[in-house]
Amino acid sequence: MEALLIAAGVAFGAIFVGELGDKSQLMALTFATKYRLRTVVLGLVIAIGALIGLSVGVGAAVGNLLPTDWIRLAAAVMFIGFGLWGLRGGQDDEDDDGPVKERRSGLLTVITAMFLAEFGDKTMIIGMGLGSSYNGWGVWIGGTLGMLAADLLAVFAGAWVAKRIPEKVVRYVSSGLFLVIGVLLGVEAVTALAG
Secondary structure, X not given: OHHHHXXXXXXXXXXXXXXOOOHHHXXXXXXXXXXXXXXXXXXXXXXXXXXXXXXXXXXXXXXXXXXXXXXXXXXXXXXXXXXXXXXXXXXXXXXXXXXXXXXXXXXXXXXXXXHHHHXXXXXXXXXXXXXXXXXXXXXXXXXXXXXXXXHHHHHHHHHHHHHHOOHHHHHHHHHHHHHHHHHHHHHHHHHHHHO
């Protein structure tokens, strides 16, 4: 039990600090301006739990064999697509099936985007490294809670912004942020693939 608690504490601290100012916080803030708070939080919990679990399970040795640069490039294309889709405006919003469809599509968007954007990122590498040195369950619990805590700071900031700024401004800013994140991920992936 002591090994589990030590691993959880180390992982929480390392990943929380590693996530401060990271793109996942910017993504979480952007999602919070676009989707319901509970949809964003549930999506983050699922994506982060899966990501940290995978990083601990895979381990550092096998992690070098995964095509993380190609996955990062796919995430870049997806983010640019989200940004362009957001710029189209709200015409589809009236034609959908209401809150149920928004929750489902928002949840899938948050899960997919967070997982792909963070796949192969420093958080995953930290999880792999800690997973090879500490209790795996402890690293998974602590790492998931650490990343979730850092991203929830941004979620609540995004929810606060969404309540105080006109929807049109939020839509354009969030679309712009998706485009910026997509371009940055794309440059990062292409640079890694070329080098």
